[in-house]
Amino acid sequence: MKFRWLLALMIIVVSITAGGGLSKLTFDGNYRVFFGENNPDLIAFGEFQNVYTRNDNLFFLLYDEKAPGFSRSLAEASEALTEKAWTIPFASRVDSITNYQHTYADGTDSLVVENLFRDTENMSDAEIRSRAKIALREPTLVNNVISEDGRAVLVSVTLPFPELNPSEIPQAVAAARSLVDEIEAQYPSLQVALSGTTMFNNAFNEAGQTDSETLIPLTYAVMLLLVLVLLRSFSGTVATLLVIGLSTVTALGLAGWVGIKLMPIAIAAPTIILTLAVADSVHLIWAVKRNLANCLPKREAITAALKSNLAAISLTSITTAIGFLSLNFSDSPPFRTLGTLTAIGVIAAWLYSLVLVPALLMLMPLKPATQAKTGWLERWLSAYSGFVARRPKQIFVIGGLITLGFGALATLNQNNDRFAEYFGHEMEFRHDLELGIDVLKSADIFEVSVSSGEPEGINNPEYLTQLDAFAKWARQQPHVRHVYAYSDVAKRLNMNMHGDDANFRKLPDSSELAAQYLLLYELSLPYGLDLNDRIAVDKSATRVSLSMNDPTAQDLRKLSEDIQAWFSKTNAHDLEPARPTGPSVMFSYISKRNVDAMFSGTLLAVVLVGMSIMIGLRSVKFGLLSLVPNLVPPIIAFGLWGLLVGKIGMAASVIGATSLGIVVDDTIHFIAKYLQGRRENGLPPEAAIAFAFTRVGGAMATTTLIVAVGFAVLATSVFAVNSQLGLLTAITIIIALIFDFTVLPAMLLIGAKRETHIQEG
Structure with missing residues (x-):
């Protein structure tokens, strides 16, 4: 407070300097950015393209x-x-x-x-x-x-x-x-x-441009409206909007300076930062207004609010940053970029909230929260705390049963993207793609390179026979609409060279004939229509293209596995098939790989968040206890999703890590106030619960509503991954607040009574 103007000036200089990098920020919409350089599917696709251009x-x-x-x-x-x-x-x-x-x-x-x-x-x-x-x-x-x-x-x-x-x-x-x-x-x-x-x-480029032009302004407008209505403070609203604006500019500007590119999924970072940056300021402003209502002078009210909220605000910012930084375990670079940018924005928001908000509140008029406006809320929260205090065991048991029930429903979800559903119906690409699916019954091309293992080997009758057998087998597989294999060309040429006699529409009998037919055919082709896109230059391999009838990711993965099994176990022991590939095949595996990769990231996030809370609250017990009501909401959210939708994609792999970093905020604030009531005020458990509800319950409800609505705005994205991320996170946040208002206080009371029982015994 003493050096607030100097600190505020320094912060503004830092944000302006960081914002200078915005001019260097670029967007990369190539679908290849979804795959890390060591991704085996990208490597296989690169090898395929090296052979066939x-x-x-x-x-x-x-x-x-x-x-x-x-x-x-x-x-x-x-x-x-x-x-x-x-x-x-x-x-x-x-x-x-x-x-x-x-x-x-x-x-x-x-x-x-x-x-x-x-x-x-x-x-x-x-x-x-x-x-x-x-x-x-x-x-x-x-x-x-x-x-x-x-x-x-x-x-x-x-x-x-x-x-x-x-x-x-x-x-x-x-x-x-x-x-x-x-x-x-x-x-x-x-x-x-x-x-x-x-x-x-x-379409990725257009989706990114559409989202940046609509979601960011819409989120900012929604934040403005919600903060103004819920805080009922013009000064507080101005301070909050300045914080979220500077936080976003800082994160994106620093990305520009260090050469980080925006890309699909990562384009959601500004919207998420705008949403999350609100929480710190709201908690601080809510506390200041309450202190003013208790007749504290303005400076003392701000100082007291900083002292009582500094630890909780700092801890929640750290845990949120940890949750998003864990996305760097993702197998997909856009998720890593999203995590890094959001973490930078969250830390910037923490710093700006603690420096700029107090300075601005000192400068601008700020009305205290009046009893008429807050009395009803405090009475309701106090009554609700009494309801919870009277039946903690019943609430805990019901909460456990609900978790088990929705956990079972979560198993109904299938990791099953559809290529055509990546983009919203309002996009021209989606409309055109679905017309193709309706008319040609095909949306994806599945590629397989089949090698003979030797130059000129594609003219070998054994190679052609096995290639033709594979093509026939592939045509019988579900969702395969068309198969284009070189063996069909060889059959047609053999028929042509026998006077177009349909009885000779079969493979040539010798390597010499097959080679002569191919040479004659290639010499007759006009410029630009050669077979270099179908046949390797040294004629050691050919490309088989399978047109798929609107398959799901699960369908593509199964076909890929079946193809490899066919070559390895059945007929084509002499052939050397490459890994089945193509953009649709690559995307069918990326969400599955992401789930596997994010398991380690989520586990580490849980450990680090738990350790942070233990240190911040100075209690191992409360650190472990705080994780329970924050690991449960994603389970219930996925249960609801399994019941209502049943199909999840890439976004599902990161929900656990990101939501943990977000929803733990309310838990930390509630437990911090509970412990303040117990440790500093000497209150019994029931009174400490009521103290926590009345002191921080309103701010928790306010921030949760704001953050949930912010992610609901992200759910309107024209890109399905961002939309799912926004909707699932919003659902998880709401469920988390319900658990923090019911199961968490019940657990605190059960734990306190158990301690008393042990001490008495």
Whole structure:
């Protein structure tokens, strides 16, 4: 208090200096940021791309909903789009039904390779129908490039981004969307949708931008309204908003200075910091107003509030920071960034609350809490404490039964993300992706590299036979819509080289024939449509692509395990399969890996939080006791989630650690006041419980409501992981307050009576 202005000035200088890093803050929306550099799935994907070239893709889906089958509009639009797609920045290849390299025999030993559709405007309707029938008979096309009913076709664009500038993906997406508008204007009967890894990456960027533009202002506005209404103090509101604003600026600014990038999930850090930074200031301001109501002079009221709350505020800030810092155990870098940024913001809020809030309260007018406004609350809390004091054992037993019941319900949850559900329905990407799922019955590509173990080995009949056996097996698996394997190409070429006799649609009999057919085919392909994306350069391996019918993460993990089992235990002992891979496969494992990795992080957080409370409260017993009502709420929250939803994703892995750091705040404040009543005021247990309720119960309810609403705002995020994190945390916080108001005082009373019984005995 004596040096408040000097300290406040220093704090402002520090925050302004830190805020200078905001200009250096960048956002990385590439889906690869979800995976650490040592993540085995990322390593497998990198090895796969090294063999078949590293690239992203972009899919145009053309759909003629009202056509009876393949229409002239689809043929013309596909050809036009195939030509124009080359103008998309970074495009290196365009594949479609138009430039599909149709092969057929010219005589008995000649092979003709040509575009399936060419100059469609001058084609007759009969010729268009004839060409469409060819496409619908071709296994590599149907359910892959053209739907079974012929009313939808796909145009695929390959984009090997140099990754030198963050604007590369937005540039490509902007050009693609311009083409969509152009095609839809020219062919009004068609619907055109965009998907692919490029659009997936761009969706992360757009979700981050949307959240930063909406959630941060909305959270700030909600905090303003709640603090103003609940504190009923203009001065207190100004001080609180200044603290949460500077805390957020400090955390993000320091991130900019040290080169930490914002990324999906981590973009929620500002919203969380804005929410958590409120608690310290509210507890302090609530105590000051109460002291003023007891007729203390302003300076003494502030000093007394600091003295009585300093230990609890410091301890709660430390435990909250510990909870979020434990996210650095996560297998996913965005969670690690979220934890680090939030911890920085929480510590900044602690420092600013203790320095800026007292200085501002001294400077600005501050009305005491009047009896008319607080009397009813104190009477209610006092009456409630009496209710708890009369039946602690019953409350403890009921609380235990509720925990066991919801713990059983929590087992109903399945760690089962769906690729299509990562983004909200309000996003264009989600709408386009679901249209593709409805029309082509496919949303994900599952890749497997199958190696022969030797150069030119893919022409070996044994290799082709086993590759074909794997493709046939894969087509029989649940959720597999289409399989594209090189063995299908080899069969078609063998048929072509036997005068298009359907009886020869089978694999070549010798390595020499297979090699000759492949060479002849490759020499006939136009520039940009070679097989380098399907076959290794030394022809030692080929790529098998499985199109999946909207699978869950669990479906993808099971298929991956089944594929590896098939190669290792059944038919293909001579083949060398790589790890099944692809973005959807990688994401199917990341939440499971996160759960495993965060087990250690959560366990360490529990130990460190418990030790911090023991030291802060100077009691091993109360440190251990405080953990019980804070480990239980996440269990009940997951039980509710299992009953109502039953499906959890990446956010679930961190709820235990983050919620522990948050919900322990109320427990610490309550126990600290209880011990103050016991140790300093010499009150008996029941009176000490009533003392804690009346002294800190209102502040606990206020901060809990504010923090819960803040996380509820995060639940409106268009990104599902952030939304689940916000909603589950809000539910956990509310449950924790209920337990702190019921089970915690019951446990304190049971423990106190047991101590008395032992002493008397």
